[in-house]
Amino acid sequence: MKKIVISVLILLTLIGTIEKASARTSQSTGKTLEVSEHQELSIKQAIELAYPSAIKWNENAQLLDAINIDLDKPGKGIGANGQRKNWNISFGVPDTNKYFLVTIHNGEIDGLNDLTTEGTSPYPKKEFIGFNDIKYDSPELLKKALKMGNIYPGKDWAKGYNFMLRKDTETNIPLMLVIGWNRDQTEMTAVGFNVTTGEYIPPKN
Secondary structure, three states: OHHHHHHHHHHHHHHHHHHHHHHHHHHHHOOOOOEOOOOOEOHHHHHHHHHHHHHHHOOOOEEEEEEEOOOOOOOOOOOOOOOEOOEEEEEEOOOOOOEEEEEEEOOEEEEEEEOOOOOOOOOOHHHOEOHHHOOOOHHHHHHHHHHHOOOEOEOOOOOEOEEEEEEEOOOOEEEEEEEEEOOOOOOEEEEEEEOOOOOEEOOOO
């Protein structure tokens, strides 16, 4: 779990760079982008929105991970309903180095980017998540996390409640993290759940 929280920190730090790359690529490709009717999406809704574009990119595309983007202005209630406006949804093709990023802004697809890099290691099958394995969504799991206590919304950075989905390859569990802060806003904290069973996953020592 600690390794995954560190990964979250890195991803949130790198989001600005990814966003600039996404904007440039979207403008250059001139692709028609799909639109959602709702600004805020749960993590499962964001994945559902992104999936058709990934399949158009490669019919063998599968989900690698999903994480919301910290672009909201400071305010109350960010992510408090288990939904966010902005997401990065990553796909790949098992046992290849093919990588595709779908960026969602304000509930709409805003960037389609083939970020495959030659010479990189292939993504093994164990890193991918089947869509049918996602039985529990971010609103449900946020409620569970809040009942457990000791997780609070971020105020200035990693604002509100944040959500990340990826495979824990050590346990083969499709893991969703509900990410927030401690009461004093001095340290990020995360609560993990198996998205297939809804089971709480204790942090690893």
